[in-house]
Amino acid sequence: xxxxxxxxxxxxxxxxxxxxxxxxxxxxxxxxxxxxxxxxxxxxxxxxxxxxxxxxxxxxxxxxxxxxxxxxxxxxxxxxxxxxxxxxxxx
Numbered sequence: 258x259x260x261x262x263x264x265x266x267x268x269x270x271x272x273x274x275x276x277x278x279x280x281x282x283x284x285x286x287x288x289x290x291x292x293x294x295x296x297x298x299x300x301x302x303x304x305x306x307x308x309x310x311x312x313x314x315x316x317x318x319x320x321x322x323x324x325x326x327x328x329x330x331x332x333x334x335x336x337x338x339x340x341x342x343x344x345x346x347x348x
Contacts, residue, residue, distance in 0.1 A: 293334055303341035310335040 268278035289307055292299050298308040314330040
């Protein structure tokens with residue numbers, strides 16, 4: 258499912274226009290991105306949790322030359338699936 262199909266599914270399930278459904282989806286995505294970027298955890302009971310995650314600096318390898326390279330520390334996002342979501346996928 259891509260974003261357009263998701264917007265269409267939201268619109269039909271909630272009796273919204275596609276424009277309103279896309280606006281709601283964009284607002285949701287923007288809110289989650291802003292919260293996680295600020296270091297907060299976003300928990301949606303039954304669905305999952307979005308949380309910031311820190312990666313330490315480490316030494317990697319250039320696969321072409323096999324020379325060691327230094328990989329800088331960075332931030333990432335971790336998604337943990339909620340139990341209800343996991344049960345639905347496994348049934």
